[in-house]
Amino acid sequence: MRERLKAKPSEVVCKYLFAPAILEDSKRSFKNMIKVNLAHVLMIKKQGIISVNDAKKLTSSLLTLQNKGHTAFELDPQLEDYYFNIEQYIISQVGLDVGGKIHTGRSRNDLHSTISRMNVRDSIIPMYSRMLELRSTLLKLASDHKETVLTGYTHMQPAQPITLAHYFAAIAEAVGRDYERLENAYKRLNYCTLGSGAFAGTSFNIDRHYTSLLLGFSGPIENSLDAVASRDYLLEISSGYATFGSTINRFANDLYIWTTDEFGFIEVDDSMAVCSSIMPQKKNPITLEHIKSKTSHLLSAYVSIFTCMKGIPYGHCRDLAAESIRLFWDASAQMEAILELLNATLKTMRIRQETMKSRANCNYSTVTELADELVRREGVSFRVAHQIVGEVVGNCIDSGLPATDITIDMVQAAVKDYTDQKFLWTQEHLNYVLEATNSVCNKLSLGSPAPEECQRMIDNSENRLVKDKETYRDLVNKLQQSYDKLYKEVNQINID
Structure with missing residues (x-):
């Protein structure tokens, strides 16, 4: 040679x-x-x-x-x-x-580029299964917690009450989009380059459609130069991995914060934690720490692939064929670890529902509902209602009082500073408005955390998940059918 x-x-x-x-x-x-x-x-x-x-x-x-x-x-x-x-x-x-x-009738260039696509295909197909499992896990958690009220945060400050179902359904939606990106990438990955030769094809009367069929591809990449020069599927898939990593990093960070003593919303299972070598009280949620960190490796792989393909000719070269794919395999290993660790952590964690609800009732996250009720019941503008409630909250915080200690007298005192109207409210009605569960259930808008609306969103997500599972099974079956045909024809040769 x-x-x-x-x-x-x-x-x-x-x-x-x-x-x-x-x-x-x-x-x-x-x-x-x-x-x-x-x-x-x-x-x-x-x-x-x-x-x-x-x-x-x-x-x-x-x-x-x-x-x-x-x-x-x-x-x-x-x-x-x-x-x-x-x-x-x-x-x-x-x-x-x-x-x-x-x-x-072939070259190492088309041979290796074909095998590269097959190897990548083999690595991404199990990832689909794990992502589908994650979506199932998230939707199961959402279904189980339509009545579990917790504080929703903006700027990491208590904002408004939502439900845990609303939160998990949101993550499931985001993971669903990540899945869709990677599923679409498969459609462009799954084309065969075999028969392109070094880059200029061959003078032998080969049948590229036949080899594509036997190897489970959707068909050949027609242009023989493009066939051996293209590795954009690596960019697309690794970009999809990195985007998924961004979703999971934010999700895992929320869970990580929720495990702290200051929040105390969730507790990871003992099997997902380690202890301290010196502090006997410690229970460290290491799976969440590793998951967060591993998402950074997904971005690293994308950057590596991208820079390997920068400034090289559109043709075969070892920058492309040998080096560009190197960190993709690490990204695949990290994706597998992230998905397995996350699924195991979610399925075994303990959720402290009473702690969540108690915090939502005490930390003023319900007072937006009070402002809305002033608008609805008394007809004042929202800005006036905002000023009234803001004064009440400020006075309570200065006095060290939680939201559960707001009285109708405090509200009436603040009302006088902004309007001449008389508000004939009872303490009972005020307490009803400020209760976190009522605040959530009163939401009427599309996509809100109200249990009925959450159920509708969960149902829609589950329907999409069912379709995606069917598409995944079809993909796996079609690939296996191609391999069955390959070996059947090989065996037939040796029988005849």
Whole structure:
């Protein structure tokens, strides 16, 4: 393979470039390397480029290697890459005259770019399943907590009461959008580059649609240059990972804050925590800390991929083919860890409903409802109502009183400073208006935290989730059907 070159690969090149890449491909690409070779052999046999007898020998050798596994032979970095190691193994089994035909009508460029897409496909499909599980977990929590009232925050200050269902349904919506982005990315990933050659195609009468079908792709990327030069699917998927990471970082940070003694809204299960080596009272929610931090690695991968593709030609080069994808695998591993850790944490955490409700009733988050009631019942402008309630709250805070201690006399005293109207309210009605559950249930607008409205949103999200699960199952089934067809046709050759 190195006839043009007068020297063997340098030890430095082998140590830092060839050997690590070959070892990684041996572990990651072995199964897909076999599939691509099998599909290519079937195709060139079908097209009359090689004989049926040669195809039998090649496919039989590939199946034997597949059964032995990726440790069947010793890897040699002097052969430059993993494919040449595979090819040399096949030649050693069937001879140069037959084994040398396996590479007819293709290049390593289209071979590796096809395997790259298959490897990425293999990594993202399980991520869909985990994201679907997360959405199910979130919607289950939302359904269970339509009556659980807690404080909603803006600027990290108590704002208005909502329900835990409202919060979890919001996160489920965001994760649903993240899922949609990654699902759409699959549609552009799942195209085959095999048969594009080095970049200019081939003069052999190959059938690219056939190999695409056998390998589970939607079809070939037609332009042979674009086929080997494109890695934009890495950018799109890693961008989707990073966007999902942003959603999860914010979510995990909320949960993390809620575990603090000052909030005390939730408690992670003992199995999700560690203790201190010195402080016996400690229970540290480490899964949330790792989840938050791991989301940063998703962004790092996107930046790495993006910068590897910056300032390079639109064609094949090792910046693109070898280096751009390197951190994608770490991003996939981080995504898996984030989803598994988050699902486990959510399913086992304890929610302190009474603490949530008590805080919402005491921390003045309900007083916007009082201002609204003044507008509705007394006909004052909202700005006047805002001034009245603001004065009441200021006086209470100065006196160290919680919202539950607001009296009708305090309200009447503030009213006199802004209007001549007389408000004939009872303490009972004031207490009703300031109660957090009533504040939530009184909400009428679309998308509000009222239990009925939350249920409607949960139902809509669950309907979308059902459809996404069906689409996911179809995707998995179609891929398996293609592989079944591949091996059925390979076996048929060896039977005939």
